[in-house]
Amino acid sequence: MSRLISVLLLLAVALGVPVPAGAVAGVGRPALDLDGMTIPELQALMDRGRLSSVRLTRAYLDRIRTVDRKVHAVLALDPTALAQAAASDLRRRTGHTRGPLDGIPILLKDNIDTRRLTTTAGSRALLAAPPRADATLVRRLRAAGAVILGKANLSEWANFRSTNATSGWSGVGLQTNNPYVLDRNPCGSSSGSGAGVAAALAQVAIGTETDGSIVCPAGATGVVGHKPTLGLVSRTGIAPISAEQDTAGPMARNVVDVAITLSVLQGRDPADPATSASPDDQPSDYARLLRPGALRGARIGVWRQAGADPDVDRIVSRSVATLRSRGATVVEVEIPYREEVNAAEFPALLTEFARDLPAYLAGRPGVPHTIAELVEFNRRDPVELSRFGQELFEQALTAPGTDDPTYQRQRATATSLARRSIDETMAAHDLDAIVSPTNGPAWRTTYGSGDEGFLLSSSGPAAVSGYPNITVPAGYAGELPIGLSFFSARWADATVLALAAAYESANPVRRPPRFLPTT
Template sequence: MTAEALANVDRATEALQSVSERAPNLRALISSNENIREEAERVDRGYASLTGRVIVIKDNIDTIDLPTTCGSFALDRTARDADLVVRLRRAGVLTLGKANLSEWSHFRAPRAPRGWSARGGLTQNPFVLDRTAGGSSSGSAALVAAGVVDLAIGTETDASIVEPAAFCGVVGLKPTVGRISQDGIVPISHTMDTAGPITRTVRDAGILLDVISTTMRGEQGETAATFATSSAASARGMRVGLLSRDYWTERVPGLDEFVDAVIEVIGASGADIVDELAVPNLDILGQSGLQGLVQNSEFGPALAGYLAGRGTPGPRSLEDLIRFNNEHPELEMAHFGQEAWLACLDAPSTESAEYKDAVARIIELGGVHGLDAALRDAAADVLIAPLFGLPWKADVDGGMLCRVSWAADPLTAASTAGYPVMTVPIGSRYGLPVGMTILGTAWSERKMLAVAASIERGLDLDLRPGFLTTVPEEAPASVRDYSE
């Protein structure tokens, strides 16, 4: 096992060196583990499927041996491991380092760049270097896409695992909120936050989810099947709902071609397809502003609780962090401000009726009267759609990376309800990946893994990044110039 672990470390470090030569400004790794070889030499136990495997961890997750900064100069080291890191270490996983991210998980200002942090700079997309890698788990997805590692951990409040995974042509899984402990992870909203796997294959996503989960429950409360078992299963006998093409975009030519291929392989696996489904109440949810109210109310108290548990000197409140940024604008505010944080100072208390009503309402609109209603009306097990299209051009100084994907409304429903979301690669166009998003109800990860595995096996893709400077000239202007 030690020899295999050392070989894995050598492969990862050699791949990192190769990538740094091809893309010297990829900026996906924010800190490196200088002791990884010594740790590999001590590997002699653990979970057979992961012992000696190499991983990167998003830099908002506490690790006692590496800094945990959330991309900010306001934070440095902690004196603890997050619960999921403890589980990873017990499984014998070796940490290559911490992955860059959208600073503060893209929760400091509405006009903030995807994949940029003060400490790490702007993460590039390994497929086409002038394109966004998505956010906020940008570094995690980029390092898997670049072939440095096969395993990574990201976190998500709303699309922060599945967006970068889709944009980087890898597998991303945001679990049901509550499946994975948030202990030792920089928070935004306990109603919507969760960590999850970003991997090269569906099977690895299932194996990693087995390791980091604190509960194995399923939709009916069952706990027998592992996620690894589900990720090797098929969609036979399932009913898969294809979301209406109204959720897609006309800006990216040829999405129908990829969807048709997915429908064919899902059908060949023995599943039924239900076409043109809609998720009700998305307009009401989006226009209500309640998701923002909940996040703003929860952030300050949750952040103070997290900071108190770091066990090292540093800021202890949102006010402390706002003060730090004001005192170090050259470090922290060269590209955007902290308007979202200032709004949190005036948010309703988490003890208020306004906040409690807002939580109940977004869970109802996104879940019971949203995704659950769509699934129930079609008698479907999961919903699918290519919700992200192609990644847009990155321009940190122009503030071009501030938007959620133009077709993200069903994802917002999943976020507010705390439901799982997954993405799996389905092809590439103009050198850029295309991903298929899979949505389900609470605790339905096993179904989603089975559908994703059927897509992966049926398409049998081998997407590898080209590290292109920009998209080819034959790409239409809508793709060449697409930036938001």
């Protein structure tokens, strides 16, 4: 019977039929549950000689080659991935393992520089020679022994090209699909990172966020995504929108993997001034601080945003009951200053984009070095403007400079009021964190009118303030995942990770995607 099952599985793989993540890896040998296993579980197997990084990496590469034809989450594979894995296995055999990420396969959002792979930000204008050096965070991953599998698709230019952009589309990778229901959108600019992790194409992926681009795709694809405090992780070598809000962060199928990865990613970088503000006593190992009882005695505010969707309301109410059942005190809150922050944020981002993107492009050989050159490239290219325009690029051409008093007032207003919205709410109710729905049900992907099915988001306060925010799977609207976000004060990354892990333990709802064509 086992031989028959193996033959059927091999036939399914050959035909491109999605099969359970563990089944592909387990043909002809003990099953390897790619979807369910955590990094600590994988490391325990490798320490006992029951698993190698080469086998694990090959399993993910095989899954990418079969399953990703439906999801389109991966732009490029690193041809050295198996060699990286073999080097990890040699370190383990000789007693030189570098830590919990050694031998673990990771995908990078394709706005993060890699010296061996072209970094495109999704734009055909950047299909040139690879960057001269790895981004700082990539150097940290390599130093920790991680296996860089390849690059994940994204919403082109991190969704900052058009007012009618469709999330998950880029000129290089075209459309990433939501693995739960393939005609639904994966949300946010880290779409390939979220969809890739959800489809078990990597153990971890790295995304980036300016406002919602980690937490929204994580919520919409049923995974965990952590947007760190701004300054915790270096941005050097990442194609930017704004140095005032951008940050990179980890995405995985569980909180412990996110915590392990964040511990490696974080650190000061002289080339990124924001990292100099990181406190000396910031934890170095977030995974060690995770404990099932973290909710007991915690005070948590719930910002319901009720009325947008009945399934979201149901999931939030059930989540509140779960939090209380684990000993947390939950109080109802509203977040102030949202209209003022929203009004100031976008024009400030336009000015910062006009400043920060050309500074990044100046270090890339053989590509356009100004936004005006990008605009002209897009006008000539047969693909780039085939789905939507470049209105934001064109607006950036006439945006005021950073010495403009109006801009300075807008940025000061956006940042200060966003910080006050969290700080004052937490102080008024003596809170440890605030929870809110991360996303509504994923909408059908269409072109011409942008993300017209987008219902709600809670990313703004933490994104604009630069405070930490993590989303955890909370439930399902039919087949579509809904996430619950935990955000808190500046540098409280350990707090939100611990609370999110305790909630995840109390509410283990995540299930693998079924790659349904539609609902």
